[in-house]
Amino acid sequence: MRRADATLGGMTDTRRRYIPPAGHVRLRLTVSWDGAAYAGWQSQASVPSVQDTLQGAFQHLTSAVFRPVAAGRTDAGVHAEAMPVHMDVPESFGVPLPRLAQALNAHLPPTLAVLDAEETPSGFHARFSCAERRYVYRVLRTPQRRPLWEGRALHVRGELDVGAMNAAAASLIGTHDFAAFATQEDRQTVRELRGLTVKPVGEIWEIHVAGQSFLRHMVRGLVGTLLLVGAGKLEANAVTEILASRQRSQAGANVPAHGLYFSGASYGGQGRG
Template sequence: MSRTLALCFEYLGTAFCGSQWQPGGRAVQTELETAWQRLTSETGRWIFAGRTDAGVHALAQVAHIVSDTPRSLDTIAKAINAITPPDISVHEAWEMPTGFHARFSARQRTYRYVFDSAPAPSATLSGRVLRLDHQLDWAAMQAALDTLIGTHDFAAFAGAGHEGSTTRTCMLAQLRPAEWLGRPVTVLHLQANAFLKHMVRNIVGTLLMVGDGRLSLEAWQAIIASRDRRNAGPTAPPQGLYLESIGYDPALQPLATSSRWDGTTYFRTYQG
């Protein structure tokens, strides 16, 4: 009997060409599907909740597959972690109701972008943060971010080749000081119902121009109103970007979870 199985997992994106399968490239999807075939002899496709680019990391990506495997959820989580390389780690496995779709059932996505502006660079965090060699006006950057809250046309921040609507609803756009391995960093949290290709990195690239005084708040707002990507700033590097979490309707509950983690964690983040 077929089951809809879902995984929540993290990965370090440094050595990946992205999350989605690409010919000749090492993708997260390729590693996951290879491990699944070894475990179950099935060749099904794992569907991801969100796509990440080369070099972008994930803290809580979600993917699903329809499978006939009788294996327990705990066995699935343990076995995939044993088969996949160390830059992928499964947090939890769920059995979901029929019709669950990792991408289309999601109500929101949250990303974080991490900045390091300490006096000296960190070797430990290299490849995991955006290193800044000068201080930024964080207050001006937050003022710009405040204008993103609500439903807007984000065409000015869309990546090349995007098709369809560019209107998205942003629920959170906030800069926060944090500490990582004893080192002060600044973290940008962005949450929306969905994101356009390269949208977060294009927002960050333009936001940095606000932070270093090259772009006023009025100019930032004019860029958004223009709906023209050519007016916005450069695409920020990928290494500071993390897919933080996927939010689903609280009414959508797993039928069963692996015994090693609390399976409700990532299904209670959507507040409507």
């Protein structure tokens, strides 16, 4: 396999530490999975993880691979539609890239699939090069549950005011301290929220969220708060007071993980989004 160029245009010295080990090339994959089957992306003892399952598939093709690295470390039960992942493999790796997704999928369960694979410049890092991450939370808006959406969307029977929800969402966009929406977070809690929009699409309402990085359970806390606004249990203008309070108890409860999807990521000048 040809080695990708070791530099990226404008790559800083900091990014040089992201290059693969000597004798290896870096691959970029797009991966999708059903979160119900996994305890999240990150490897954990005694429970299935996406990271371990994907690495296991690679080890059917070559034993000399490193740990896969994803753009985001999703929690247990969270789905992924298009998660960028990088993996370092030996230069002698013999599977042609056009056949790699199919070869890996032959060793993966039905709950996990590689959608595509390509070689990437060696300075690319799925996590640290990521300029924006996007999530979608899906809400099933029907009087009765729908079995085909079980485990795929949160069922809400009552009426929701989409205008009030979007008004509340708009007031949260920007750079703020989001401590009130995070769970057991020990990192600094200032983040830039670039997008938060409620889009009714027939029976399924989608809440789209975008930012470079998020706090633990931040997206689920934001959605839970917007649902309180939509149900008339919280005024739209109250969310700014919740934000300023920095108190998790003031915001809505975390919505269940099964309605949340990692929907995509962007990498600026380092390739496709």
